[in-house]
Every structure is written in structure tokens, then in C-alpha cells.
Amino acid sequence: MLIADRYRLRDAIGRGAMGEVWRAFDETLGRPVAVKLMLTRDADPTAASRFRLEAQTAGRLNHPHVVGVRDFGEYDNRLFLVMDLIEGDSLAAALAAQGTLTAERVARIAAEAAGGLAAAHQQGIVHRDIKPANLLLDADGTLKIGDFGIARFLDDPGNALTATGQIVGTSLYLAPERALGRAAGPASDVYSLGCVLYQLLTGRPPFQADSALAVLHQHLDAVPVPPRQLGASLPPAFENYLLGLLTKEPQERPTAEEVANWFAHGAWRGAPEPLPQEHQDHARRGGPPVTGSRPTGRATPAHTAGGVFVPAADTEWRTSLHRAVPRRPRLSLLRRSRLGVALGTAALFVVALLVGMAWFSPDTGSAQGPQADPSTPPSSSPATPTPSSAPSQAAAQETQKPADDTEPRPDKPDKHGGKGKH
Incomplete structure (x- = not known):
């Protein structure tokens, strides 16, 4: 069968949804080719446009890894497409x-x-x-x-x-x-x-x-x-x-x-x-x-x-x-x-430091040192003791009293209205 007075079909080598592919020979250029014939225009209304589009798109490509398209036309009311033959x-x-x-x-x-x-x-x-x-x-x-x-x-x-x-x-x-x-x-x-x-x-x-x-x-x-x-x-x-x-x-x-x-x-x-530099640093x-x-x-x-x-x-x-x-x-x-972990750790440290300072610092609003005995002359009292030294100074005053001082003293009420100690 001769298509367009140029391409002689020899044997069918494939069949697809739109057409069948034949091994053929280009009698004008004297070389083997593959001819794809559209099956029918009635099976799919879009078949003709798709067939033409295949010819137009593949015909624009000239690449060693794309099947080359050499010709396109119509014969006996059937569209045909001529391509390189892949052996x-x-x-x-x-x-x-x-x-x-x-x-x-x-x-x-x-x-x-x-x-x-x-x-x-x-x-x-x-x-x-x-x-x-x-x-x-x-x-x-x-x-x-x-x-x-x-x-x-x-x-x-x-x-x-x-x-x-x-x-x-x-x-x-x-x-x-x-x-x-x-x-x-x-x-x-x-x-x-x-x-x-x-x-x-x-x-x-x-x-x-x-x-x-x-x-x-x-x-x-x-x-x-x-x-x-x-x-x-x-x-x-x-x-x-x-x-x-x-x-x-x-x-x-x-x-x-x-x-x-x-x-x-x-x-x-x-x-x-x-590795790129940033990845080397990470490694x-x-x-x-x-x-x-x-x-x-x-x-x-x-x-x-x-x-x-x-x-x-x-x-x-x-x-x-x-x-x-x-x-x-x-x-x-x-x-x-x-960074978040570091900031959180620093914040916890500061809070702990403040709590510790508040815990161990003197509370001037409620703590009072030991009351001085009114009978003790002012000259014998040292300067106002700090809270930390008050107990030791009171103990020292106790040890300085005469051992033979057994004469009882009249009871005197303390500042809170109670009885003093003998």
C-alpha cells in the first residue's frame, strides 16, 4: 500500500488508542520510516485534533532521545504521521x-x-x-x-x-x-x-x-x-x-x-x-x-x-x-x-539567687534581738549587736555574773506584763 505516492507500507508493528504503526519505506529519500495511521475519526471526537497535535508538538523537537517526526498529512480520509523507524x-x-x-x-x-x-x-x-x-x-x-x-x-x-x-x-x-x-x-x-x-x-x-x-x-x-x-x-x-x-x-x-x-x-x-561549608560545620x-x-x-x-x-x-x-x-x-x-534552653537556665538561676537572698536576709519588721536587763548600766552594754552576734554576746554576759550572787531580786514585770526570771 502506497501512502501519498511516497510511503510504502510493509507490516504493522504496533497499535495504539488512536492509530496503528506500520513499518514503511520512503521511496523518495530511500530510507525506512515508521508511518502511523489514525484508525478512525468516529471513535473519538478529539482523535483528529490530538493526532494533529502530536505531529505539531513532536515536529518541534529535534533531540537524540525523542522519536523524530518527518511528515504529516491525510490520505483516503485518514491522517498519517511519518516518524523515524526505531529498530x-x-x-x-x-x-x-x-x-x-x-x-x-x-x-x-x-x-x-x-x-x-x-x-x-x-x-x-x-x-x-x-x-x-x-x-x-x-x-x-x-x-x-x-x-x-x-x-x-x-x-x-x-x-x-x-x-x-x-x-x-x-x-x-x-x-x-x-x-x-x-x-x-x-x-x-x-x-x-x-x-x-x-x-x-x-x-x-x-x-x-x-x-x-x-x-x-x-x-x-x-x-x-x-x-x-x-x-x-x-x-x-x-x-x-x-x-x-x-x-x-x-x-x-x-x-x-x-x-x-x-x-x-x-x-x-x-x-x-x-559537603557545602555549612554542612561541614554541622558534621x-x-x-x-x-x-x-x-x-x-x-x-x-x-x-x-x-x-x-x-x-x-x-x-x-x-x-x-x-x-x-x-x-x-x-x-x-x-x-x-x-538559645531558649540557655535563657531558661539563666532565668532559673536568677530566681533561685533572689529566693536565697530573701530567705537568709534579716527581716527588720518582725525579728528582735534579746531584751537588755534594765538593771544593767548602759555603759556595760556594747553597741547594738547584729542578729548574728546577739546570742553569743548574751551568753558571754551570763558567764560574767558572780557565782555567789544568791541574793534574790524583787520580781519586776517585763515589757509584756509577765514576771521576770529569777
Whole structure:
């Protein structure tokens, strides 16, 4: 079958929701191509516009990790799209054949897929349907992103739904904000890529259930099991960064460009890097290693303890819906806590000092020293004693009385009206 007097169809190699893909030959340029034919315009009222949009969006991209679009037109009342022919298979087929892939291979896939997404995002294009079937591998294993059929339906939040009221995209890889019906953004593609990488390493998506609705609820509320607990063999740095891609809040995920750089530069291996100055100071004080609030394109900081390399990965992504908490506010909170303790201790010390002074100081309003005997001449009395010396002086006066003074003295009333002592 010859399309547009140029593209000769040979055999069908795939079929999707909107069309079927054929292996073909461009007789004008003499090269193999892939031709995608739209199935019918009656099945879905939006199919024609989506098909055209795929051609327009993918045609704007020229990147080694994006399937290139070469031509677009209409033949026999059917739209067709001519693309580069990928002489390989999809990641879906690779998973079916192998079950899981090695960390080394998944890291390469992550870098290439994120690089292709970054190029699309720079053009204002959001793929919105990243899944294993749409990630193709050519003959030498290079990844190509294909099927931009539902891309760029993000200008109007209402476009998140199709005419039948179903969310556009595959539920197993759908970002939480998409599950809430919000418009897709670049961070949505990053989340979907994280789901794919998780499946490549563990053999299963991060969330599974008996219905699509149950899966959407898990995307919103559930915490994915760390891949190493499912038997995946990968470095801790890789695992923690991957869980960071699956954080619930879009603004806490890295950009596609950061993901591409992080994997391409080998940071997933956990290679040691010097801590930023402020984190070095914290480590010297004996504090735990500190990392950023979310994964970035830079390698995760690390430190050495006793000559053994310890990746400084933020494990809180495992316990709080993987929402990494910024470390800088925690440090300031710690300083404020220490300052509060110091001020409280000083205040308690001052209060204790004042209480002690009040307890041991003389009370001039109620305490009185011993009353002087009226018979004692004033000249024999010393200067007014202090309270502390009064008892000892009174005792001294008693010892100075004559031992043979036995003559009784008339009783005299004391100042309170009582009888004096004999």
C-alpha cells in the first residue's frame, strides 16, 4: 500500500488508542520510516485534533532521545504521521522478557529519558503519558521517547479530561496532581518517569490495585516501598533519589534536566563529594549529614566516617510520603532551641539567687534581738549587736555574773506584763 505516492507500507508493528504503526519505506529519500495511521475519526471526537497535535508538538523537537517526526498529512480520509523507524523494542517488551533491569542500565535509561523530557519541557511541551510502552530502545540500546499523542493538553485545566470523562494518561504512572484533576506540568512527567524506573528495578509499578480508581488513591496517599526492600540491587543514593522523584508535591521534585545531569554524571553510584561549608560545620559538631530539601541535578552530598564512605541520603523520603523536609530551617530551629534552653537556665538561676537572698536576709519588721536587763548600766552594754552576734554576746554576759550572787531580786514585770526570771 502506497501512502501519498511516497510511503510504502510493509507490516504493522504496533497499535495504539488512536492509530496503528506500520513499518514503511520512503521511496523518495530511500530510507525506512515508521508511518502511523489514525484508525478512525468516529471513535473519538478529539482523535483528529490530538493526532494533529502530536505531529505539531513532536515536529518541534529535534533531540537524540525523542522519536523524530518527518511528515504529516491525510490520505483516503485518514491522517498519517511519518516518524523515524526505531529498530528495537519498547521498555514494556524488555520488562516482559527480562522482568527487571540492572541498576547500571536503568541509570542510563533515566539519563536519556530525562534528557528527552527536558528538551520537550524547554519547548513548553508536556508528554503526559510516560510509560514503558512509549519509551523505545533502538538497535544499540539508545532510548527514544515516542507517542506525543496527548501532549500539551495543559493550557486549560479542563483539558485534563477527555470527552468521555476519563483522565488522560495511564493510571499506573499518573502523578498525584493529575489524579486530582489538575493540569499536567513538567513535574508530572518526572513523577511518571520515576514510576517507570521503579518498575524497571523491581519488576512492578510503585502502586498496584484491582481498579484504576484504587491506584489513583494510592498515588495520592500511599508511600512506595523502597526498592531494595523488594530485592532490587542498587546503591542507597540511587534508591533515595528515585524516591525523591515520587514525592507527592510537584514543587519538591527535581526538574527533568536535573535528573538527566544527576544520572549522566554517575551520582547514582554514591560517589563521595565534599559537603557545602555549612554542612561541614554541622558534621564537625557531631550532627548527622545534611542534604538539600529535594533531589537536584547535583550529586547527593556525602561524608566519610572513620575512613568509610557514608552517602548523605535523606531517608525521610521513606517515612513521610517522601516529602523531603528542608534542612536549613531545621538548623535554625535547633539554634533557637539551644538559645531558649540557655535563657531558661539563666532565668532559673536568677530566681533561685533572689529566693536565697530573701530567705537568709534579716527581716527588720518582725525579728528582735534579746531584751537588755534594765538593771544593767548602759555603759556595760556594747553597741547594738547584729542578729548574728546577739546570742553569743548574751551568753558571754551570763558567764560574767558572780557565782555567789544568791541574793534574790524583787520580781519586776517585763515589757509584756509577765514576771521576770529569777
